[in-house]
Amino acid sequence: MDGLGDRVFYWVSDETNITILLFVAVAVLGGASLILFVVSKQKSITQLEFLLLISAMIIMFYMTIRNSTF
Numbered sequence: 372m373d374g375l376g377d378r379v380f381y382w383v384s385d386e387t388n389i390t391i392l393l394f395v396a397v398a399v400l401g402g403a404s405l406i407l408f409v410v411s412k413q414k415s416i417t418q419l420e421f422l423l424l425i426s427a428m429i430i431m432f433y434m435t436i437r438n439s440t441f
Contacts, residue, residue: 393434400427 373381382388404423408416 390434390438393430397427397430397434400424400430 400423404420404427407420407423411417411420
């Protein structure tokens with residue numbers, strides 16, 4: 372019987388799982404930024420919202436480069 376570490380390693384070594392995980396991370400970061408902007412009382416974007424958007428864009432850029440090089 373495989374241990375937890377072996378199962379995690381096999382799951383992470385699959386390219387499809389990594390792509391889905393990165394896409395979910397982008398969606399969560401972008402969604403969190405959007406929700407914070409809508410809920411916020413301020414009329415402009417805050418530093419936290421901006422950082423969430425930048426993080427999502429960096430991950431998406433990484434996914435683009437990663438998928439085009441393999």
